[in-house]
Amino acid sequence: MAIKSFTKIVVATVSLTLATGFFATNSSAQMYEDYGIFIDLLYDNSCINSSSVENCQLVxxxxxxxxxxxxxxxxxxTNNFSKAWCRNNAPVIFNPIVGPDILLQQEFTMGMRENISYLGDGRRVINHSTFEWLxxxxHFRxxxxxSRGAVDEIHFFWNGSCNSDDGIRVFAWRYLLPSTTAGWWTKLKxxxxxxxDVVIYTDPQSYISDGNYIDFVVTPYRTDAYSRTCISTDYVSLEIAASGRATRAKFDTLPVKPESVWMWExxxxxxSTPPGTSxxxxxxxxxxGVIGDEIIDGNEKGFTKPPVTLHPLFGNGYDQISLRFHLETNDPxxxxxxxxxxxxxxxxTSKWQDRFPVDPEVLEITDLRIENQTSDYLISTPVYLPESYWWDExxxxxxxxxxxxxxxxxxxxSGRTLMSNVTPGDKISSLCTRVIRLRADFVANETENPKLEEWTVTFKKDKWKPEFRNFYPTSVGQPTVDFTIQVKDSDSGLYPSSASYRLVYNVNGSMRNSTWLSASCFSENCTDCIKEWQTLTATDVSVFxxxxxSKIIETEGETNVTLYSxxxxxxxxxxxxxxxxxxxIKIDTTPPSSEIVEVVKEMDGNVTFHAEATDDAQQVKLYYVFxxxxxxxxxxxxxxxDDNPPWEWSFEPVVSGYYRFYSIAVDSAGNSExxxxxxxxxxxxxxxxxDKPDFTATIYWLSSPNICCINFTDDFMVSKIEYSLNGxxxxxxxxxxxxxxxxxxKEWSLHENxxxxxxxxxxYYIYFRVTDKAGNIYETPGNNEAFQVAKDTTPPKAYIEKILEWQWKTPLTITSYAIDKQSNITNVTLLYRHSLDNKSWSNWTVYGSVNEGGTYRWSFDAPQEGYYEFKVEVRN
Structure with a gap:
């Protein structure tokens, strides 16, 4: 079969005429050295790298x-991104779901790829199975x-041979729809x-990956005539028929190398980007090559909106750059x-400048550094600080x-005013920002606006780097640790959001570095331009x-991991x-030890404790249980x-009781005893x-030596209670x-004496002396706080006036009289009992009582007829 011819579409012919420091005047690209501007208006392809052009047209x-x-x-x-692999032993029944990469396949060497580059040159790649059932x-990629969307047909051609009478099979990996077969090897022939020669007419895009790859596998059936199955490839090719409905294009510019570059801007x-395009x-x-993200953040992915700032290139030795543009669309x-x-x-050197010429030949570049403008004002594009420089004038x-x-x-x-009414020549080093914009407001006369011819920002060198001190801790033993260090910058001040730390771990004898991780600065005044000492913290760093x-280093399944630095x-x-x-970092998992060695009770009631600890203790804590x-x-x-020896504390108890004390030492590694x-x-x-004994302040009359109802209390424990008569x-x-x-x-009794x-x-005055468990004593200080008593052993006297034995009218009046010459009468009670025959009597029943002595008249209403007896009981 003849190989189909390939005609490459040449989009643009590159013709570049260069002179030192400028482009030819007949080129659409022009270099304005004095203004620091290169611009290509794309009237021709003079500054496009023709070898990089894919699917582009200049119109x-x-x-x-x-x-x-x-x-x-x-x-x-040709030198392209195509690859090939071989595998000697694969199952006869081809596994349709493992792919597109095949297990145990080996990539063709450069010599093997050359052997399949030309048809009929006598060179080929041969592989045999080592087992008769394999x-x-x-595998070709x-x-x-x-672009995938522009492909209408796929023609795959393979020329070779095998030793199987049943011949060979051709498979293609289906990347996309229909979903029932997506991700499968599909047998084409x-x-x-x-x-x-295999042609794919139906859904050819489904065989193309997002990265524009197509995969084919050629494998023979198992031979019955020989012990080993063989495949030989002489030549392989792929032809794509494209309708022109491309969805992606790209091109590179030729390098731009000015005569003098102090700072790329x-x-x-x-x-024009209609919806669905970019x-x-x-x-x-x-x-x-594409400059990495470590220099221009986001450059590896690419930028879809201008401008792209180039100030990160400052100081990195870039005297020339070029650009790569990608044009993409969802709709071809x-x-x-x-x-x-x-x-x-x-x-x-040391300047940012924008000039506003009146020369018509350069008018096309006068607004490239202007963000916004009207007839009344002008705002510049952002002005970035170059590294190691600060604002000057x-x-x-x-x-x-x-x-x-x-x-x-x-x-x-963001457009907020930092300095207003700035005059030419003013110092601007008080600014606290890395990016500024300039604004000019024009105050016109009746006919003309004043003219701004140029404006300039100058920079001064700032060579002093931040300095560090007081790292802590250097010895650790806990699973996670917070590491701290102090930092200061006395010139332009610190930029706290850039604080970082990097870790090195020992992974089973092999050192692994983390990336730079964000450190914290927690103090309220840790803000941009701060010039005082600040503390940076690496929080919750894993020690083991x-x-x-696995989020910060590659452990490869190892668990023998310790922090190194x-x-x-x-x-x-x-x-x-x-x-x-x-x-x-020193790893120390052995805890220190300590003990309390001396206890001193001070005059003020506090207790002073002294402890001893091993030499590696960084602090000692005093604990108690109650x-x-x-x-x-x-x-x-x-x-x-206590953070420094001698380890001692003055303890003031809040509550009385038993206290059990012990000390806990902590070393610099965080190990705790x-x-x-x-x-x-x-x-x-x-x-x-x-406490002072609790009783009512009055005179207590005693008819016996027994005394009750005095409350003796202590905040902890009463141990002993004593009394003294008259102190x-x-x-x-x-x-x-x-x-x-x-x-x-409890009730207690006065001594008989x-x-x-x-x-x-x-x-009489009874003084008390109460002693608690710790030996603290309360003693009645004087008569005004003493318990007052008086002796009264003579019962009070009581009488009931005689009444007529026979009464027919009720209520009748009963007069009683009660008196006590010593203590006061506290209660007089009238009782009665009843009998029908003046022989058998009921129990005594209380009729009423009063709380005073002397004469009292009772009005008695008899509940029934019969005989009644009355008596009064008197209590002093």
């Missing part, structure tokens, strides 16, 4: 996606430079011919259009010959293996990056932390004396001992 001063049909042939005779296969372009730009280095009938592109730079040249004036302001990136580690970095506002030392009964203790509470089982010291602490300090008599309770109010020497009706 009327613009570039669009190619709309012309054609055929494209791919084989291994077969070899050849082609990358298209035609089975034949025993030595040349195979930006890339900008103008284009224009994407990437910045290329001197060798034509609609194309984006690029009208021009421009590259801007600053040629003068603002300058402007104006023409006020026609009158009027110009007011200048400096704005931030954890599942979270840490380093901090931060930028100042001028972009200088300061790096701390690399701090090697109990009311020395048996059941509450949960431990930390009393205090294990709490002891019973504590180092157990103390009964009670600095509060018992005789030399004679204390015991009321109770070994009380061991915070409350006591005291009772015997008390005179009737005399008032």
């Amino acid at each position: 009327n001063g613009s570039i669009m996606i190619l709309q012309t049909p054609g055929n494209f042939t791919y084989d291994f005779s 077969v070899p296969l050849h 082609f990358q298209l430079n035609v 089975s034949t025993n011919e030595t040349s195979v 930006c890339v900008t372009w103008n284009g 224009i994407k730009c990437q910045v290329l280095n001197e060798s034509g 009938t609609v194309t984006p259009t690029l009208f021009y592109y421009a590259i801007l730079w600053q040629p003068l 603002f300058h402007a040249t104006v023409n006020l010959s026609e009158g009027g004036g110009i007011n200048f302001n400096i704005l931030d990136f 293996y954890s599942s979270e580690l 840490i380093q901090f970095s931060i930028e100042d506002m001028a972009g200088n990056i300061g790096y701390s030392n690399v701090y090697k 109990s009311f009964d020395n048996q059941t203790f509450q949960e431990p509470e930390m009393f205090g932390v 294990t709490p002891p089982g019973t504590g180092d010291v157990t103390l009964l602490i009670d600095n509060i004396p018992p 005789n300090n030399y004679l204390w008599r015991e009321i109770a001992s070994d009380v061991d309770n915070g409350f006591y109010n 005291d009772w015997g020497r008390m005179d009737e009706g005399e008032i």
Whole structure:
């Protein structure tokens, strides 16, 4: 079978005429060295790299996606992105769901690819199975430079042979719809011919990946005549028929190399992007490679909106750059259009400058550094700080010959005013930002606006980098640790959001670096331009293996992982990056030890504790547990932390009771001593004396030596209670001992000698001495707080006046009389009993009572007829 011819569509012929520092005047691209501007209006292709063009067409001063049909042939005779693999032993029944990469396949070497590059040259690639029940296969992958949506037909051609009488099979990997077969190897043909031509007419796009790859496999049936099955490939090719409905296009520009570049500024372009279309730009280095994201963030993916800032290139040695543009569309009938592109730079050292010429030949570039303008004002595009420089002065040249004036302001990136009424020559080093915009407001006279001829921002060198001190800790032992370090920048000040740290882990003997991770600066004044010492924190750093580690380093399944070192970095506002030392971390998992060795009770009631700890202790904490009964203790509470020896604390108890104290030492690695089982010291602490006995302040008349209802209390425990009659300090008599309770109010008795020497009706003062468990004493201070008693052993007297024995009228009046010469009468009660026959009597029944002595008349209404007896009971 003859190989179909391939005609490549040439879109543009590149003809570039160069002179030193400028482009030929007949070129649509022009270099304005003094202004720091290169612009290509795309009237021709003089600055387009022809070898990079894919699916582009240049039409009327613009570039669009190619709309012309054609055929494209791919084989291994040219240097492209096609690949091939072989596998000697594969199952005869081809697995349709494993792909497009095939297990155990081996990639063709360069020599093997050359052997299949030309038809009929006598060279070929041969593979045999090593087992009779297996077969070899050849796997071919082609990358298209035609958009998937533009492909109408796919022609796959293979020329070779095999030793199977049943011939060979051809499979293609189906990337897309229909979903029931997507992700399957689809058998396209089975034949025993030595040349195979397979054409895919139906849904050819479904066989093309998002990256424009097509995969084919050629494999024979198993041979019955030989012990091993063989396949031989002489030549393979792929031809694509495209209708011109391309959806992607790209091209690279030729390098732009100005005579003098102090700072690259930006890339900008103008284009039309209807819905579903896009224009994407990437910045290329001197060798034509895409500059990485580590220098221009986002460049690897590309930028869809201008401008693209180039200030990150400052100081990286880029004296020339080129651009790559991608044009894409979802609808092949609609194309984006690029009208021009421009590259801007600053040629003068330590300056950003924009000039506004009146020369008509350069008017087309006068607005490339203007963000917004009207007849009344002008706002510049952003002005970025170059690395290691800071703002210095603002300058402007104006023409006020026609009158009027110009007011200048400096704005931030968002357009908010940072400095107002700035005059040319003013210092602007007080700014606290990395990006500014300039604004000019024109004050016109009656006819003419004043003219701004140029404006300039100058920069001054800032060579001082942030400095570090006081890293902590260097020794760790806990699973996660917060590492801190102090940092300061005295020149432009710190840029806190750039604070970072990097970790190194020992993974089973192999060192693995993390990327730079964000550090925190928690203080309220840790803001841009701060010039005082600030603390950076790396929070919750894993010291040993954890599942979270796989997010920052590659552990490859190893769990023998320990932290090896840490380093901090931060930028100042001028972009200088300061790096701390690399701090090697000591792993220490052995806890320190400590114990309380001395207890001193001070005069003020506090208790001072002294502890000893091992030399590696960085702090010692004092803990206590409390109990009311020395048996059941509450949960431990930390009393205090001492960060420096000697380790001591002054303890002031809040509640009286039993306290069990122990110390816990912590070393610099964060290892904490294990709490002891019973504590180092157990103390009964009670600095509060018992309460004053609780009784009503009155005179208590006693008919016997027994006394009740006095409450003796203590905040902890009453131990002993004594009394002294009339405060005789030399004679204390015991009321109770070994009380061991915070409350006591049992009845007790005066000593018989005291009772015997008390005179009737005399008032006596009983003093109390109450001792608590800790030996604190309450003692009645004087008569005004003493318990007052008086002796009265003579019963009160009571009489009932005689009444007539026979009564027929009720109620009748009964007069009683009660008196006590010593104590007061507290109760008089009238009782009666009843009898029908004056022999058998009922029980006594209370008729009524009063709380006063003397004469009292009772009105008695007899409940029934019969005999009644009356009596009165009197209580003093």
